[in-house]
Amino acid sequence: MKTIEAESVAEELLGIYSRLGFPKEVLTDQGSQFVSGVMKEVSRLLSIRRLTTTPYHAMCNGLVEKFNGTLKAMLKKMCDERPKDWDRYIDPLLFAYRETPQESTGFSPFELLYGRTVRGPMRILKELWTGESEVSETKTVYQYVLDLQERLEQTCQLAREELKKSRQRYKTYYNKKARVRNMKVGEEVLLLLPTDKNKLLMQWKDHFQ
Known part of the structure; x- marks a missing residue:
């Protein structure tokens, strides 16, 4: 945009x-x-x-923030290699992201959306090397819709289970250095807040109760 x-x-x-x-x-x-x-x-x-989302709480939409970070890294690499026409490769970069299985869900975004594996460069290369290609079964439209719906439901269920495992794993990593602190009413505490001049910079501020 x-x-x-x-x-x-x-x-x-x-x-x-x-x-x-x-x-x-x-x-x-x-x-x-x-x-x-x-x-x-x-x-x-x-x-x-x-x-x-809650301000300054990226975990609220973690999947989106993770995607943004991955895409930025991919664009940074592309800008380094093709500084003059890097914008022409945005669509191929997005395709590469969409066909790659995510660690959190275990499925690629394409599979979760359409219920089938996308035919990408790696699939084409495999077909060229092996001389094999997948031949889809001949089905009625009604049977195809039913099978697709069932496949999507199973895929979403598996993705939810993988997300639960990922959340537990990320929680363990996040709380690895956390310590339980007991605060009493009236005690002064320090808060890590953005600076007044730059919201990307953080500093400890006192006199909070």
């Missing part, structure tokens, strides 16, 4: 909804484009419940 103004974001979301359907809930951060009057009106017209 060239801009991230509320109108542009709303139009882009409508394009996504037109392909995938209208959700019941949408979780966003508290960026001005998401909490604007335009977005509130769009959500009201489409009967979408708006949810926002």
Whole structure:
């Protein structure tokens, strides 16, 4: 997107909804484009419940933040190798991300969305090397829809189970150095908060009770 103004974001979301359907809930951060009057009106017209994350708490939408970090690293590598035309490779980079199984779910985003494995460069290379290609069975449309629905339900169930395991594993890592502290009412404490000049810089502030 060239801009991230509320109108542009709303139009882009409508394009996504037109392909995938209208959700019941949408979780966003508290960026001005998401909490604007335009977005509130769009959500009201489409009967979408708006949810926002807690400020400075990236774990609330951890999958999105992890995706952003991965994509930034991929773009940084591409900018280093192709500084003049790196923007031409955004779609291939996104394809590579979507066809790769995620550690948290155990499935690729493509599998979770469409219920089948995408035919990507690695699949094509395997076919060229082995001379084999998967031949799909001939089924009626009705039977295909039923099988697809069952496959999607099983995939989502397995993904939920993997997410539970991942959450427990991440919780163990996060709490590895944590210590139990007992606070009493009236005690002064230090809080780690963003600085007044730069929200990306943090500092300890006192005189909090």
